[in-house]
Amino acid sequence: MPALQWTSDFLMWLFAFDDEFCDEGPVAASPDATLLIITKLQRIVEVPWAAPTDDNYSAALHELRLRLDDLTTPVQTARWSASFRAYLQGQIWMAANGAQGRIPTLSDHLAVRLDSSGVKIFSTLSEIIHGYDLPAADYERHDIRGFVEVFASIIGWSNDLVSYHKERERSQEGYGNIVDLIAYERGCTLEEAVSETAMMHTRAMALYLRLRDQILRDAGPELRRWITDCDSWIRADYDWSLTTNRYVNPENPADLPAGSAASPFQEREADLPLPIASIAWWWTLLKD
Amino acid sequence: MPALQWTSDFLMWLFAFDDEFCDEGPVAASPDATLLIITKLQRIVEVPWAAPTDDNYSAALHELRLRLDDLTTPVQTARWSASFRAYLQGQIWMAANGAQGRIPTLSDHLAVRLDSSGVKIFSTLSEIIHGYDLPAADYERHDIRGFVEVFASIIGWSNDLVSYHKERERSQEGYGNIVDLIAYERGCTLEEAVSETAMMHTRAMALYLRLRDQILRDAGPELRRWITDCDSWIRADYDWSLTTNRYVNPENPADLPAGSAASPFQEREADLPLPIASIAWWWTLLKD
Numbered sequence: 001m002p003a004l005q006w007t008s009d010f011l012m013w014l015f016a017f018d019d020e021f022c023d024e025g026p027v028a029a030s031p032d033a034t035l036l037i038i039t040k041l042q043r044i045v046e047v048p049w050a051a052p053t054d055d056n057y058s059a060a061l062h063e064l065r066l067r068l069d070d071l072t073t074p075v076q077t078a079r080w081s082a083s084f085r086a087y088l089q090g091q092i093w094m095a096a097n098g099a100q101g102r103i104p105t106l107s108d109h110l111a112v113r114l115d116s117s118g119v120k121i122f123s124t125l126s127e128i129i130h131g132y133d134l135p136a137a138d139y140e141r142h143d144i145r146g147f148v149e150v151f152a153s154i155i156g157w158s159n160d161l162v163s164y165h166k167e168r169e170r171s172q173e174g175y176g177n178i179v180d181l182i183a184y185e186r187g188c189t190l191e192e193a194v195s196e197t198a199m200m201h202t203r204a205m206a207l208y209l210r211l212r213d214q215i216l217r218d219a220g221p222e223l224r225r226w227i228t229d230c231d232s233w234i235r236a237d238y239d240w241s242l243t244t245n246r247y248v249n250p251e252n253p254a255d256l257p258a259g260s261a262a263s264p265f266q267e268r269e270a271d272l273p274l275p276i277a278s279i280a281w282w283w284t285l286l287k288d
Numbered sequence: 289m290p291a292l293q294w295t296s297d298f299l300m301w302l303f304a305f306d307d308e309f310c311d312e313g314p315v316a317a318s319p320d321a322t323l324l325i326i327t328k329l330q331r332i333v334e335v336p337w338a339a340p341t342d343d344n345y346s347a348a349l350h351e352l353r354l355r356l357d358d359l360t361t362p363v364q365t366a367r368w369s370a371s372f373r374a375y376l377q378g379q380i381w382m383a384a385n386g387a388q389g390r391i392p393t394l395s396d397h398l399a400v401r402l403d404s405s406g407v408k409i410f411s412t413l414s415e416i417i418h419g420y421d422l423p424a425a426d427y428e429r430h431d432i433r434g435f436v437e438v439f440a441s442i443i444g445w446s447n448d449l450v451s452y453h454k455e456r457e458r459s460q461e462g463y464g465n466i467v468d469l470i471a472y473e474r475g476c477t478l479e480e481a482v483s484e485t486a487m488m489h490t491r492a493m494a495l496y497l498r499l500r501d502q503i504l505r506d507a508g509p510e511l512r513r514w515i516t517d518c519d520s521w522i523r524a525d526y527d528w529s530l531t532t533n534r535y536v537n538p539e540n541p542a543d544l545p546a547g548s549a550a551s552p553f554q555e556r557e558a559d560l561p562l563p564i565a566s567i568a569w570w571w572t573l574l575k576d
Contacts, residue, residue: 031319031320035380035384039396047399047437047566047569050569051399073425075425082370092380093323096323111338135424136424137361137363140362141362145334277340278335281335
């Protein structure tokens with residue numbers, strides 16, 4: 001229960017930080033300001049007992065990081081810390097694109113977004129919440145690293161759809177959301193870009209389910225637990241996203257779906273690899 | 289033997305890259321150019337089979353990374369990859385300080401330099417060369433993480449001394465070398481800053497030896513091997529540094545020591561913690 005409370009507190013920190021420093025506000029528009037804050041935060045994540053905590057976010061993260069040590073093994077902390085550092089580092093690239101007026105290719109964006117979305121961090125939390133250790137020999141397997149990328153993209157891409165309304169209201173102009181990036185790169189309408197994003201999401205989900213079954217076939221108990229915890233994160237993320245005022249926005253309602261499709265795989269090509277250079281390798285992980 | 293050849297090839301890549309992109313040349317002066325190159329390189333490190341390799345350094349790193357998979361376990365690759373990513377990320381901070389004319393505090397510089405010097409990468413290579421697996425529960429221990437910071441600083445700080453001559457000849461003006469940073473922060477002469485750096489190095493070495501003995505007291509065979517491999521890296525780095533033309537520079541000789549001091553610990557205060565906020569915590573790891 002303390003680990004679940006910790007996770008909830010950490011996610012509050014993460015969403016608040018992401019809005020205030022990464023999606024909105026003056027720091028998000030300045031790669032140099034982003035660099036300075038994330039350099040400070042990453043030292044707190046690594047060595048909390050030595051880092052300066054001279055602003056609210058640093059002080060809160062410092063407290064969270066110290067509490068974490070009482071709840072985890074050092075290996076669990078290290079996994080959380082590495083994915084969190086990668087999230088922080090990814091923010092510089094996002095800020096620099098905005099500041100330079102640079103529109104990245106969808107392929108490059110999706111590769112950086114694997115880290116900068118923060119979703120990979122979720123994949124390190126179930127060990128902490130449930131108190132089990134996934135062996136390093138499993139955690140670092142190439143197919144598991146690929147599986148984490150698919151997991152992160154499913155949640156990240158569906159978040160781009162549900163948060164589009166909020167971002168257009170509150171964020172800087174820019175191409176941080178793949179809907180805008182697809183519309184730009186394909187020269188298509190916003191509506192077509194939404195459909196394209198939904199199609200990408202369907203294909204990633206179809207791949208996820210096949211990879212998942214393939215990994216479970218000869219998974220040990222910890223890996224089995226961890227994979228099924230990833231399943232739960234995806235389901236929980238949908239349920240939360242479609243009901244939270246963060247995205248529903250009662251004062252100026254977003255046009256969100258009322259629920260899930262009964263059968264998400266009506267698209268006949270759901271099993272085809274996406275022709276996007278940075279992620280097409282995911283499909284090579286399938287053994288049959 | 290193939291792993292030793294790989295290590296040698298990788299170090300050639302690392303030193304060439306460090307000179308051309310991090311210490312010297314136009315990219316080193318531009319945080320944005322640094323960001324773009326390191327974003328590309330870190331994807332090659334993580335997922336080599338999906339990344340673009342459209343310049344010499346990317347193509348060479350791609351080849352090195354693919355060879356690595358045949359020599360290592362995924363856990364070894366992941367440790368190398370994480371330390372290498374941290375090295376790459378640290379370059380942005382170094383470049384940004386130069387571009388903004390910002391002189392960091394010594395404390396902040398030393399914290400970033402732990403990653404950006406590249407020395408932490410060395411600590412992941414002995415497993416690869418000798419083919420053994422340090423258990424994750426050892427590798428992620430807080431005292432081992434601290435030990436790696438001391439290790440990285442000993443080699444990094446002595447490198448700042450031996451490479452000073454080369455950097456003044458070839459690099460941008462700046463504060464990438466702690467000798468200049470100490471002279472600036474303390475308002476002292478270059479000669480006094482060199483003495484201060486040597487004193488810091490002596491104290492770090494005195495701590496290293498005590499921490500090393502403390503860890504060895506109840507270390508398993510892999511941890512014992514790994515710790516003594518760290519010893520060898522330090523000795524080898526001295527031997528190489530004082531004889532390589534890179535630093536000796538026969539055409540315009542550097543004023544390097546002819547050998548090691550017979551007794552490095554004549555300084556009476558060798559056991560005192562350094563009063564530098566970001567690293568003073570190292571001494572709290574001592575149990576007696």
